[in-house]
Amino acid sequence: MTKRIFTKKEQEQLKCNPYVQAVSEKAITYTDEFKRHFIAENDKGTSPREIFEEAGLHVDLIGLQRISSAGKRWRAAYRQTGVEGLQDTRKTNSGRPSEKELSLEEKIARLEAKNQLLRAENELLKKLDLLERQMLKKKSQSKRNENLN
Template identity: 55%
Template sequence: MKPKQFTEREMNELRKHPYVQSVTSTLITYTDDFKRIFIAEDRDGKLPREIFRDNGFDVDLLGGSRIRKAAYRWRKAYKEQGIEGLNRKQPGLKGKKKEETLEEKNARLEAQIQFLKAENELLKKLEMMERGLKTDR
């Protein structure tokens, strides 16, 4: 089945979104920041559709299939390569490391900090839940 094709109006609406890098009639490229946010919230137990909606996307416009497929790709990339697996690959840099500007490095480290904070909060909640179960016995 072919993916839903966006109208010109829908593409213009999507282009205005801060977490959209580019849009064609059939493809959306999301920013690396949104992918990191998605993984952090996904690990907190939020559903993909909720994550998209809570970050300002029209989930009906995107469609459930597109959201599920993006979630699958990002989870797989994160599992295999960690946070770096979520970054868009730069064309022509096969096997070469791109030199980061200070702003890019800062943004990457800030995203990593936010992710680790979310992960720590999740672990704290799990620990509290386990303690609650142990004291109930």
């Protein structure tokens, strides 16, 4: 981790960003939504720096090392466990993991919750794809109109 310390003013500036969950002097916690967005955009070939800049997170403030480290961490977590690996589980996973055997009802409830999460993720990706196609269509139409004039 970088040794750069954020001033109070910088912390306040970062907290105003909708993709930032929390900020301290030494660390930034990003929202799960931003992590999913990062993975989706990075898979399309967008550089980590561009993704952060487009999200309003200035590279000069955050630092390239932090951006690079976060990207590596998120990609590794995503490869290992999928979308669940991107979630901040610090509040839910405190202490030792439970060693008790889950009942059939508990197993079903967990699988249903996981299924619901995956469906929501699929819907989000469909919406993103639709928006991207619409933007590309508008760009190509505006270029055609410019060529006609």
